[in-house]
Amino acid sequence: MNRRDRALRHYERELARLRSESGSIEHAVAWEKLKLEARIKPEPEAGWPPLFRDKHVHIGSLIHLWRGVARETEDRLAGQGLETFLDIGPWGGFNFVVSPDGYTRMKFARLTLGVGSLASTPLEESGGPFFDTFMPIYKDRLAREGLVVPEEWQYKNPKRDASGRLLELSHIYYFPWHTYDNRSFVKVRLSREFETYEEIMVWDFLELLARLHYTTDWAAYRQETKDVDVRFDLQDFISLSHIMEGVYRRTEKEERLLQEIKEAFRGAIRERAVLYEYLDRVVQSKWVENLYWAVVGVVLGIRKYERTVSFGPEIQTRPLPPQLLIPVKRHVTAYHERIGALRP
Structure with missing residues (x-):
């Protein structure tokens, strides 16, 4: 049995399982279909x-x-x-x-x-x-x-x-x-x-997003976190937030800040003053907060500040919410196709 046949058989089994469960299955079925398409798509x-x-x-x-x-x-x-x-x-x-x-x-x-x-x-x-x-x-x-x-x-x-x-x-x-x-x-x-590896990244991103969003004492964060770990927190936030571009569109202010930070990571970010300047600007820009509520809105369908959210039980669930995974995988797939087409 070839890969396509194995993928189709697995897809049919998953659909049968989903139909036996209670509740709305629209997003779950769409997610299974998206995974199937990725598995059987030919590679040039x-x-x-x-x-x-x-x-x-x-x-x-x-x-x-x-x-x-x-x-x-x-x-x-x-x-x-x-x-x-x-x-x-x-x-x-x-x-x-x-x-x-x-x-x-x-x-x-x-x-x-x-x-x-x-x-x-x-x-x-x-x-x-x-x-x-x-x-x-x-x-x-x-x-x-x-x-x-x-x-x-x-x-x-x-x-x-x-x-x-x-x-x-x-x-x-x-x-x-x-x-x-x-x-x-x-x-x-x-x-x-x-x-899927997108789920791995989404899980990592949600863990980081929650940790940053629920940090209220940034002075304590500076004292308790090594400079190198602050740098990697900022790097991972910038890097992983890219996968959420199918969920959230950055403001002009956030986009300008992103471009500045990307340039700073050529070397300047290793200077302590530069590192903490950019950390402060990310916090003050509300970028973390905006991403948090964008994710919440996609998963729960609620507006910003509409109610208190229990992030773990409601957002970072097992399995992860398919209504969040679908736009992420579509965006990442399209992005990889674009950069795959880049040539010297």
Whole structure:
């Protein structure tokens, strides 16, 4: 059975399950259909630029490489009787780091991928069939492009549910020059909690958004948070908020601030005064608050300040609200198609 047939069979099973549940299923069905379309969409094979150019990475070529490795991995696992679907893509929003030619502004930037999979995908702290199959293919493809990664990979960041079941695991290679302040690594992050990598990013973004939104004492935040962690909070907010562009349109003031911060991340942001100036401006602009209420509005259909919201129970649910995931996946898919078309 080929990938298309496996995807159609899984889609039919999911529809049957949804129809057996109570309540409105319109958004849930639309979400399943969107996942199906992504699984069966053909991938163009020709015309991709070199993956690396002086250690800068062409994001379109990188995503293409990842998808090819994922589909080969799926087929090999299916041959072993392990059926799953691997939804694969870059973690974060590449409007933060991509130049007009499609290459990253920073060397080796964003060699981090998220992989969503079915809940039935085998996973253990020492890896499992996915990593055993995916990693040799991935390393071989990188080597063909000129990046030979040593075998010094580590399993990191296990995530478990309340019962102790392993939901997520990362396989990471740290480059010799990696430090906590200057992070440089290749990372494969597998989740069997979420079927798509957009869900992984949405979950991460909602956690960060809630933490920032409910921070009321920013003086205490400065005292209790290392400068480098403040910088990465700001970087992750800027990067991940990109995936919400299908949900929220930035104000002109926020857009100008975004462009300034992007330029500052070329180096100036490492100066403490510059870092905290931009943090203060983000807080004062109400950007965090505006995004918070945009997400709440999409999920709950209520207006800003209409009522108090219990963010965890109402927004950051398991599974995540499909009415939020649908515009996110549509936006991210369209964005990746645009940057994939960028050429030197």
